[in-house]
Each structure stands twice: as C-alpha cells, then as structure tokens.
Amino acid sequence: SDTGVALLDYRDLTVTLPGTARPILDAVSLRVAAGEAVALVGESGSGKSVTARAALGLLPAGASTGGQVLVAGRGLVGADAATLREVRTGKASMIFQDPRAGINPVRRVGDFLTEALRLAGGRSRAAAEARALELLGAVGLPDPPRHLRQYPHQMSGGMLQRVMIAGALTADPELLLCDEPTTALDVTTQAEIMAILRTLQRERGLGLLLITHDLDLAAACCDRVYVMYAGRIVESAGAADLLAAPRHPYTAGLLGSSPPLHGEPTRLTPIPGVPMGLLESAPGCAFAARCAFARPGLCDQSPPPLVPVGPAPVGPAAVDPAGGSAAPRLVACHLADELHEEEL
Numbered sequence: 001s002d003t004g005v006a007l008l009d010y011r012d013l014t015v016t017l018p019g020t021a022r023p024i025l026d027a028v029s030l031r032v033a034a035g036e037a038v039a040l041v042g043e044s045g046s047g048k049s050v051t052a053r054a055a056l057g058l059l060p061a062g063a064s065t066g067g068q069v070l071v072a073g074r075g076l077v078g079a080d081a082a083t084l085r086e087v088r089t090g091k092a093s094m095i096f097q098d099p100r101a102g103i104n105p106v107r108r109v110g111d112f113l114t115e116a117l118r119l120a121g122g123r124s125r126a127a128a129e130a131r132a133l134e135l136l137g138a139v140g141l142p143d144p145p146r147h148l149r150q151y152p153h154q155m156s157g158g159m160l161q162r163v164m165i166a167g168a169l170t171a172d173p174e175l176l177l178c179d180e181p182t183t184a185l186d187v188t189t190q191a192e193i194m195a196i197l198r199t200l201q202r203e204r205g206l207g208l209l210l211i212t213h214d215l216d217l218a219a220a221c222c223d224r225v226y227v228m229y230a231g232r233i234v235e236s237a238g239a240a241d242l243l244a245a246p247r248h249p250y251t252a253g254l255l256g257s258s259p260p261l262h263g264e265p266t267r268l269t270p271i272p273g274v275p276m277g278l279l280e281s282a283p284g285c286a287f288a289a290r291c292a293f294a295r296p297g298l299c300d301q302s303p304p305p306l307v308p309v310g311p312a313p314v315g316p317a318a319v320d321p322a323g324g325s326a327a328p329r330l331v332a333c334h335l336a337d338e339l340h341e342e343e344l
C-alpha cells in the first residue's frame with residue numbers, strides 16, 4: 001500500500017482536565033502502522049494510559065481536547081456513537097493491567113468469551129464455542145475445554161490475562177492496545193505473556209501499541225518506541241536505535257533504572273526526583289528539575305520542541321509508507337545535538 005494512512009494516528013492530541021496547571025497530554029503525535037508493534041513508555045502519571053484510552057475514543061470526563069485521534073482513518077475525538085461502536089467492536093481492542101478487573105467473577109470463562117463472540121459476529125452458540133476453544137488454544141492455554149468451564153478465581157493471573165487476550169481477539173481487531181499488560185504478573189509469566197502478544201501480533205499482522213513503564217521491555221518487544229514525559233513525547237526512534245543510543249536525558253535515565261532480565265545491571269541509576277504533577281507547570285523543559293544536564297538560562301526558559309536529530313534511517317524501514325519506522329529520530333531537548341551517548 002502507498003496510501004500513507006496509519007492504522008492509529010494521533011495528530012497533536014491535547015487533553016486538558018479542569019483545574020490543572022498544564023495539559024495531561026500536550027500535542028501528542030504518534031503513529032502505528034498496520035502490523036507494526038509500537039511502545040509508549042513513561043513513568044506512572046506521564047499520560048500514557050490516557051493516550052491509550054483515547055484510541056478507543058475514551059477521554060477523561062470533563063476534559064477539553066484539541067487535535068485528533070484516527071483509527072483506520074476515522075476520527076474519534078468528537079465522533080458519534082456509531083463510529084465509536086464500530087471502532088471498539090471491529091478495529092481496536094484493549095488489554096489492561098489487571099485481568100480480574102475486566103471479567104465478571106461469577107461467570108465462567110466460556111460464557112465471557114462466547115458472549116463477546118456472539119456480540120462481535122452474530123455467531124450461533126455452537127460456532128461461538130468452537131471459536132472460543134480456538135482462541136484459548138491460540139493464547140497458549142493448555143486445556144481449552146476445561147478452561148471454558150472454569151471461573152476466574154480458578155485461574156492464575158497469567159492464565160486469566162491469556163483469557164483477556166483471547167477476549168480482545170474475539171472481534172478480529174486490527175489494532176491491539178495493551179496498557180501495562182504484564183505489570184501485575186511475576187517475571188516469568190510476564191515474559192510468556194509478552195511472547196504470546198508478539199506471536200499473535202506477527203501472525204495476525206496486528207498493529208500493537210504497548211503501554212509500559214519499562215523501556216527495556218518496550219525495546220525488546222516493539223519495532224519503535226515513543227518516550228513520554230509530563231504529557232509530551234520527548235523522544236521517538238526505532239527500538240534498537242533507542243536502546244543503543246538514547247538521545248534524551250530522560251530516555252537514558254529510564255534505561256538505567258530498569259535492571260536487565262539477563263545478566264548484570266550495567267547502568268542502574270534511578271532518575272532522581274519525581275515527575276511533574278498536573279498541578280505544576282514549567283515555562284521551560286518539564287524535565288529540567290530532574291535533569292543532570294539542565295542548563296540555566298536555556299532549559300528553564302522555553303519548552304524544547306520535538307525535532308528530528310541525527311541521520312535519517314536507511315534500509316527497508318526507510319520505505320515504510322505509513323511513515324512509521326521511516327520517521328527520523330525525534331528528540332525534545334535543547335541540548336540534543338550536544339549530548340553524546342557517552343555522556344548519557
């Protein structure tokens with residue numbers, strides 16, 4: 001395709017809650033091409049969950065918005081109920097952090113899935129059950145017929161998250177939104193769930209937006225990564241490029257603050273301080289108060305714009321028609337051209 005239409009396309013999305021000092025999302029632009037796995041990384045409170053929910057047209061109550069979010073070309077900000085329903089039941093599905101919050105505890109797993117399937121496709125009960133068995137197999141559950149009869153409390157968190165992934169697939173979505181899908185799980189189960197998500201994403205050609213606080217996980221599982229701080233994208237790049245050479249001081253700090261799954265931690269230096277809250281604002285860079293490189297008279301004067309840095313990417317990624325992987329690295333830092341990876 002050379003249409004250049006991204007599956008998911010945020011265009012300068014700004015979301016402001018009443019009584020706050022700054023927008024919770026500030027001109028967020030982010031794209032996911034069909035079949036592409038993209039991560040949005042940031043600390044808790046950075047705005048990444050609000051971003052994810054906006055892809056289903058879910059915005060915080062009372063918020064004022066600017067910009068647009070398009071899923072398969074359909075704008076969701078200000079969309080009518082029919083458009084939102086169409087997107088939520090056929091285009092995009094979401095998986096949340098806590099699988100138990102998304103399922104009725106007194107109903108069997110089989111009823112949860114067959115009901116979703118019948119809503120999505122008008123299937124007969126028998127056809128829905130057959131499809132539910134298939135989906136439970138596809139998410140790696142060992143005994144689908146038995147799991148259909150189980151109640152949520154009879155399953156571990158990891159098994160139940162697989163059920164939720166199966167549930168998200170019932171409508172044959174083109175886009176899977178995953179908000180911290182493994183954060184509530186132990187490390188081994190986390191790796192299994194991520195492997196299943198990645199397999200499903202590749203096999204079905206799904207667009208995937210992974211929301212996580214863990215930059216190393218993001219880079220391991222996704223093609224491209226966006227880093228968000230205080231409601232703004234501060235860096236975006238191909239996953240390998242970002243991991244090899246972060247260009248924003250915050251990205252570098254995130255890499256240093258998460259121990260690797262294998263081997264010895266190398267740069268385990270947590271970022272000092274806390275993220276800027278919604279009742280605070282800054283005339284300059286929102287990260288300045290925590291940044292080891294902040295330059296008074298520059299960083300505290302104006303917010304750094306998100307601009308391309310470094311050479312344009314080359315190779316197959318450079319011809320991605322959606323502009324996804326082909327996009328140059330973007331960095332919002334006044335010193336992006338000065339700071340070298342050695343320093344960071």
Ligand code: SF4
Pocket residue numbers: 248249250285286287288289291292293294295299304332333334335336
């Ligand atoms: Fe640090 Fe200044 Fe860059 Fe902000 S603009 S990240 S304070 S060096």
Ligand code: MG
Pocket residue numbers: 044045048049180
């Ligand atoms: Mg969150």
